Amino acid sequence: MIVPMKKYSILLYHKDLTPFLSKLQDLGLLHIIETAETNDIQKTNLLRISQKEAVLKFLRRRIKTLKASGIVPEEPDHQGKGKSVYDAIVKLQTEYEQINQHLISVNRDIKALEPWGEFGQEDKKKLEMSGLNIRFYRLGIDKLTEDFKEKYICEIISTSGNTANFIVLSRKDVNNFPELEDIKLPESTLGSLIKERESELVRKKEIDDLLDGFAWHSSGEVEKAMNDLINETMLEKAGMNSVSVSEDLVKIVQGWIPEEKEQTLLEYLDEEGLVYIADKPSSEEMGKVPILLKNNGFAKLFEPIARLFSLPSYTEIDLTAFFAPFYMMFFGLCLGDAGYGVVMIVAATAAKFKIKKADMRAILTLVQFLGLATVIAGAITGTIFGVTLAESSIIKSAETKGLFLTADEMFNLSIAIGLIQIIFGLLIKAFNITKQNSFIAALPTLGWVMMIIAGITAGAFPEIKSIAMIFVWIGLAAAMLFSTTGNIFKRLGLGIWDMYNNITGVFGDTLSYIRLFALGLSGSILGLVINNIGEIFLDIPYVGWLVWLIFLLVGHTGNLLLCSLGSFVHPMRLTFVEFYKNAGWTGGGKEYKPFKKNA
Numbered sequence: 001m002i003v004p005m006k007k008y009s010i011l012l013y014h015k016d017l018t019p020f021l022s023k024l025q026d027l028g029l030l031h032i033i034e035t036a037e038t039n040d041i042q043k044t045n046l047l048r049i050s051q052k053e054a055v056l057k058f059l060r061r062r063i064k065t066l067k068a069s070g071i072v073p074e075e076p077d078h079q080g081k082g083k084s085v086y087d088a089i090v091k092l093q094t095e096y097e098q099i100n101q102h103l104i105s106v107n108r109d110i111k112a113l114e115p116w117g118e119f120g121q122e123d124k125k126k127l128e129m130s131g132l133n134i135r136f137y138r139l140g141i142d143k144l145t146e147d148f149k150e151k152y153i154c155e156i157i158s159t160s161g162n163t164a165n166f167i168v169l170s171r172k173d174v175n176n177f178p179e180l181e182d183i184k185l186p187e188s189t190l191g192s193l194i195k196e197r198e199s200e201l202v203r204k205k206e207i208d209d210l211l212d213g214f215a216w217h218s219s220g221e222v223e224k225a226m227n228d229l230i231n232e233t234m235l236e237k238a239g240m241n242s243v244s245v246s247e248d249l250v251k252i253v254q255g256w257i258p259e260e261k262e263q264t265l266l267e268y269l270d271e272e273g274l275v276y277i278a279d280k281p282s283s284e285e286m287g288k289v290p291i292l293l294k295n296n297g298f299a300k301l302f303e304p305i306a307r308l309f310s311l312p313s314y315t316e317i318d319l320t321a322f323f324a325p326f327y328m329m330f331f332g333l334c335l336g337d338a339g340y341g342v343v344m345i346v347a348a349t350a351a352k353f354k355i356k357k358a359d360m361r362a363i364l365t366l367v368q369f370l371g372l373a374t375v376i377a378g379a380i381t382g383t384i385f386g387v388t389l390a391e392s393s394i395i396k397s398a399e400t401k402g403l404f405l406t407a408d409e410m411f412n413l414s415i416a417i418g419l420i421q422i423i424f425g426l427l428i429k430a431f432n433i434t435k436q437n438s439f440i441a442a443l444p445t446l447g448w449v450m451m452i453i454a455g456i457t458a459g460a461f462p463e464i465k466s467i468a469m470i471f472v473w474i475g476l477a478a479a480m481l482f483s484t485t486g487n488i489f490k491r492l493g494l495g496i497w498d499m500y501n502n503i504t505g506v507f508g509d510t511l512s513y514i515r516l517f518a519l520g521l522s523g524s525i526l527g528l529v530i531n532n533i534g535e536i537f538l539d540i541p542y543v544g545w546l547v548w549l550i551f552l553l554v555g556h557t558g559n560l561l562l563c564s565l566g567s568f569v570h571p572m573r574l575t576f577v578e579f580y581k582n583a584g585w586t587g588g589g590k591e592y593k594p595f596k597k598n599a
Helices: 014-027 040-069 083-116 121-129 146-151 190-240 259-272 283-288 303-307 320-335 338-354 358-381 407-436 439-460 462-481 488-512 514-539 544-582
Strands: 005-013 132-140 153-160 163-171 243-245 250-258 275-279
Touching: 005 014, 005 259, 014 190, 014 250, 014 259, 040 190, 083 153, 083 190, 121 132, 250 259, 259 275, 303 320, 303 358, 320 338, 320 358, 320 407, 320 514, 320 544, 338 358, 338 544, 358 514, 407 439, 407 488, 407 514, 407 544, 439 462, 488 514, 488 544, 514 544
Parallel strands: none
Antiparallel strands: 005 250, 005 275, 132 163, 153 163, 243 250
């Protein structure tokens, strides 16, 4: 459900604004209404925050690597906390990057000099002083003919494959050089560059050790510095969003707070003796009210899935609790293998013993429920690790085999489930329309529900067809006559148009649920193929059983991962497209984010 909100407008003397906001930040209850655009100072602060976040991520990656290696680095010899630690890390990072860039340049120069040996600019200058010019060339060995050597004073220095690195000497007054592009060598010598590289690598290792030390011993200080900056920026932004009146002498802070939490705010405001106005949202403000969801333990597990699409608007119903059982059922039918379901339950349960973070534990609990749904679906179809029990020799009794649903029955079940969810969505739509407008406005939707249910009843039970058809006509009349306001011809015309759209829409939406059957069938077929291929390895002498076991582990793991992805995405598609559409869901809600300190 969506938690009801109240709007508070709090009046303050302008000098009391910052102290009040600081205390309000400690309370962490009011979602402040934004009225001002982000200024240049805030943009600068946001950039600094992102830079600190990048440093934190960098340090956390190093901590993860250190934990994996079992190495505990020494604490750096650095005095200071918070910002000074952050500045020291950034300085080291900058130097580290500069070294990496310099090493790229040094390695390039070393590669360029290696074919020529220990020859530098000083040697070139000595030759020039003696009246000789020297140039460096690279050419195919086959092109260094005798005529070429007679024409130019050349000497091969080294070869690489079919290529020769050679020099040509000439007196300054002659400059007898071939018409080839000569090679420009770096200023430094090969030996000096190698020493320079070794020095840079030593310094790089020192910086690595220092960064490891900061990561292990001081990442908390960096995080504190970042949180302090975030809180300062949020405080400044809250002040910018206050409204000025009476020549800027009075400030008004406006915000939203859940009704269930307003008592704490009221006690604080009364204690401070502040003037305030508390109102429920007006009709014009309904689209601006932030959304806070409150569901029971089971439905709350599915809120992350709902947020992947959008939050509901304040005026409509939160559909999380309504789609949660369907989503769980759809996932189970799409995966449809009891063995895979057991693996999911066991893996999630084992992970919960190690993971203590609440958000991650909630996701693992969701995985457990989805695994349970998969076990149930697998038991219905008689599928376990790709083995179809109804077709295997494991179960002898024909009566027991007859309990499992066949492919045709699963197809029909998918269609039936689809119709049930579509009808359920239409009923929610009718309730929402009644809540937002009136019962009369919801009659066309209720008419369609009546037509669908009565039509199915007439087809399934011929003996009461005449009674069912009466309800079909009643539903048709409600859909045609109350589709809009105005004269009868306008109503009938729009009713006929809506009838065409609804018939094609319901038919198309129902067919979409065939994917529940198709995905379950494809997953079981892939599992069966893996089992059949695996049996081939049993013929290998001595180690056949081991190869068979490894192949099954790898194959079924891959199949589980692949099918789990489809089982996650396709039920989400059925929820967000078919169910949300038929429930008349609009969405677009803005999340409730109270003004509070970042700890």
